Amino acid sequence: MTDSATTKGEQTRELILSTALRLFREQGYAKTTMRAIATEAGVSVGNAYYYYSSKDHLMQAYYDHLQEQHRDAVETILAGEKSFVVRLTGVLHTWLDVSAPYHEFAGTFFKTAADPKSPLSPFSTESQPAREASVEIFRRLVEGSDLKLAPELAKELPELLWLLQMGVVLFWVHDDSDELQRTKTLIDRSVPLVDRLLRLTRIPGVRGVVNDVVGLIRAIKP
Amino acid sequence: MTDSATTKGEQTRELILSTALRLFREQGYAKTTMRAIATEAGVSVGNAYYYYSSKDHLMQAYYDHLQEQHRDAVETILAGEKSFVVRLTGVLHTWLDVSAPYHEFAGTFFKTAADPKSPLSPFSTESQPAREASVEIFRRLVEGSDLKLAPELAKELPELLWLLQMGVVLFWVHDDSDELQRTKTLIDRSVPLVDRLLRLTRIPGVRGVVNDVVGLIRAIKP
DNA sequence: GTCTATATGGTGATAGAC
DNA sequence: GTCTATCACCATATAGAC
Numbered sequence: 001m002t003d004s005a006t007t008k009g010e011q012t013r014e015l016i017l018s019t020a021l022r023l024f025r026e027q028g029y030a031k032t033t034m035r036a037i038a039t040e041a042g043v044s045v046g047n048a049y050y051y052y053s054s055k056d057h058l059m060q061a062y063y064d065h066l067q068e069q070h071r072d073a074v075e076t077i078l079a080g081e082k083s084f085v086v087r088l089t090g091v092l093h094t095w096l097d098v099s100a101p102y103h104e105f106a107g108t109f110f111k112t113a114a115d116p117k118s119p120l121s122p123f124s125t126e127s128q129p130a131r132e133a134s135v136e137i138f139r140r141l142v143e144g145s146d147l148k149l150a151p152e153l154a155k156e157l158p159e160l161l162w163l164l165q166m167g168v169v170l171f172w173v174h175d176d177s178d179e180l181q182r183t184k185t186l187i188d189r190s191v192p193l194v195d196r197l198l199r200l201t202r203i204p205g206v207r208g209v210v211n212d213v214v215g216l217i218r219a220i221k222p
Numbered sequence: 223m224t225d226s227a228t229t230k231g232e233q234t235r236e237l238i239l240s241t242a243l244r245l246f247r248e249q250g251y252a253k254t255t256m257r258a259i260a261t262e263a264g265v266s267v268g269n270a271y272y273y274y275s276s277k278d279h280l281m282q283a284y285y286d287h288l289q290e291q292h293r294d295a296v297e298t299i300l301a302g303e304k305s306f307v308v309r310l311t312g313v314l315h316t317w318l319d320v321s322a323p324y325h326e327f328a329g330t331f332f333k334t335a336a337d338p339k340s341p342l343s344p345f346s347t348e349s350q351p352a353r354e355a356s357v358e359i360f361r362r363l364v365e366g367s368d369l370k371l372a373p374e375l376a377k378e379l380p381e382l383l384w385l386l387q388m389g390v391v392l393f394w395v396h397d398d399s400d401e402l403q404r405t406k407t408l409i410d411r412s413v414p415l416v417d418r419l420l421r422l423t424r425i426p427g428v429r430g431v432v433n434d435v436v437g438l439i440r441a442i443k444p
Numbered sequence: 445g446t447c448t449a450t451a452t453g454g455t456g457a458t459a460g461a462c
Numbered sequence: 463g464t465c466t467a468t469c470a471c472c473a474t475a476t477a478g479a480c
Contacts, residue, residue, distance in 0.1 A: 009446065034473060044448050049474070051446095107338040114336030116329040116396045123396050171442075174338045174345050182442050189438045196431050203427060209418050216411045220393075220404050231464065255454065266466045271456065273464095 013051045015041050020058045021065075025101060029059070029108035056112050060120055060127075062102070063109070067130055069098045074137060084145040085195050088161070091141055092168055092187045096180065103172070103180070110173045122166060135162045152214050153201060159217075164194065235273045237263050242280045243287075251281070251327045278340060281331050282349075284324070289352050291320045296359060306367040307417050310383070313363055314390055314409045318402065325394070325402070332395045344388060357384045374436050375423060381439075386416065 006014075019041040023032040034055055038045040052058045077090035099106065112120050119126035138158040149157065172183045201210045228236075241263040245254040256277060260267040274280045299312040321328065335343055344353055360380040371379065394405045423432045 007445095012446080033471085035471090045474090046449075046476085047447050053474090055473070111333055111337035111340070114329075114395075115333035116398075118333070121396070173336075174343070176338075177444070182444070186438070186442050189434070189441060193431065193434050193438060196434070200427060200431065203425070205422060205425060206428065209415065209422065212411070212415050212418070216408070216415065219411060220408050222399070222404070229463095234464080256456080257454075267456090268458085268467075269465050276456075 009051075012043065012047070016043065016048050016051055017058065017061050020052075021062055024058075024062070024105050028105045029055075056118060056120055059109055059112055063113075063120065063127075064130060066098060066102070067133060070095050071133065071137060073098055078137075078140050078144060082144070082146045084142075084147040084198075085191055087141050087145050088194070089187060089191045091137065092165065092191070093184070095165065095168075096172065096183065096187070099172070100180075107173050110170075131162070134165070135159055138162055138165075147195075147198060149198060150201065150207070150210070153198075153210055156214055156217055157198075164190075231273075234265065234269070238265065238270050238273055239280065239283050242274075243284055246280075246284070246327050247323060251277075251331070285331070285335075285349075286352060288321060288324070289355060292317050293355065293359060295320055300359075300362050300366060304366070304368045306364075306369040306420075307413055309363050309367050310416070311409060311413045313359065314387065314413070315406070317387065317390075318394065318405065318409070321394070322402075329395050332392075353384070356387070357381055360384050360387075369417075369420060371420060372423065372429070372432070375420075375432055378436050378439055379420075386412075 016037065020032070020037045023037055023040060026032075034045055034048055037058075038048045041048070052061065073094045074091050077087060077094065081087050081090065102109070109120075112118050113122060115121060116123065118124065121127065122131060135158050138161040141161070142154065142157050147154075168183065168187060171186055172180065175183045177183075200206050238259065242254070242259045245259055245262060248254075256267050256270055259280075260270045263270070274283065295316045296313050299309060299316070303309050303312065324331075337343060338345065340346065343349065357380050360383040363383070364376065364379050369376075390405065390409060393408055394402065397405045399405075422428050
């Protein structure tokens with residue numbers, strides 16, 4: 001079965017999704033109505049709901065789409081670079097590049113994602129696969145890098161970096177500076193900082209704090 | 223002009239707000255319709271919109287309400303306690319207590335607040351007064367404590383603690399554990415950690431990182 | 445399985461009464 | 463200034479056509 005020979009249903013599904021994403025980009029999420037998506041795609045509203053059970057699910061699909069793009073775009077960096085700083089900076093900047101076209105309406109996505117009851121929440125069980133795929137990127141990032149760490153810390157680090165990425169996203173969503181200069185500064189300056197902090201963990205006095213951090217993380221995990 | 227002799231309009235405004243908050247608590251935000259609020263308060267829907275131009279604005283009012291309660295509840299701790307750890311733990315736990323009745327529908331509030339375009343966003347200009355009042359609590363917390371810090375760090379610390387509080391809120395919103403045990407653990411274990419970290423800043427190697435952190439914060443501020 | 449027509453109940457806007 | 467009646471438009475549910 002090739003891509004072009006997909007079933008009628010798959011074609012309609014694709015058509016609805018691409019139409020929705022286009023309209024989201026053109027007029028924002030709130031102003032894009034399900035009616036408009038259906039009309040533009042040449043289907044009935046009910047049909048759109050047949051494939052995507054809510055407007056939020058269209059966002060979910062967009063999110064998965066982004067995720068895949070990011071995973072692919074990051075490949076060359078992870079394959080051919082050892083420096084932890086360069087790897088992390090690269091992964092974060094790549095995310096910025098991939099997401100750039102959606103910056104304007106990303107706020108709305110974020111809004112939905114922030115609701116703990118939403119399946120879109122990055123902490124929800126529904127988005128667990130996407131979250132794990134994302135953490136996996138950071139795991140590879142750490143493992144293939146020149147970073148030497150205590151095993152307990154190394155184990156938690158990918159999830160911590162994922163949290164850092166969430167923080168960057170939060171900042172990005174609120175960033176209205178020219179060319180996203182502030183977010184770029186945030187990345188470029190915080191990554192070396194993280195690197196220095198991680199290397200500081202060799203100092204005995206600091207190591208105690210690190211152990212406490214690791215203990216805390218384990219204590220509050222569900 | 224006393225509280226009881228407020229204008230008719232003020233009374234109606236109060237009535238609508240208290241009715242809304244009660245219904246929010248009883249049935250959650252999404253399920254509470256503007257129609258229901260208006261009916262229950264004995265006014266027309268249009269009238270409710272006259273005083274609160276959207277459902278979100280009713281949330282804004284609720285938020286301000288919480289803020290005031292927190293500020294008052296925190297007074298005794300800030301007045302009669304020197305230990306930084308006790309002060310910070312107290313302030314955070316007090317927030318938890320004040321907000322407890324709203325935990326269930328807080329997610330929806332959070333959802334709205336996460337939208338950068340919403341006036342409810344903690345980073346928006348509209349909520350700047352509320353944010354400053356909140357940071358002010360942390361400023362008093364630091365200044366009246368036994369903590370000794372380098373001046374540059376002491377200057378940024380209140381805002382950093384406010385960010386910590388935002389983090390706790392984010393965690394709290396997603397916390398469905400019994401009696402909010404996980405959030406309480408987070409507070410009880412992270413506060414001593416913050417304390418230790420702050421005291422570590424006396425070590426020369428650590429101080430360099432701290433300076434970088436302070437520099438970073440200043441660089442990304444709007 | 446795919447899709448349409450139609451219905452329900454919601455938000456928010458506004459003309460104009462008091 | 464305060465408020466009501468009413469309206470336009472929306473997300474979503476569902477019965478049933480193809």
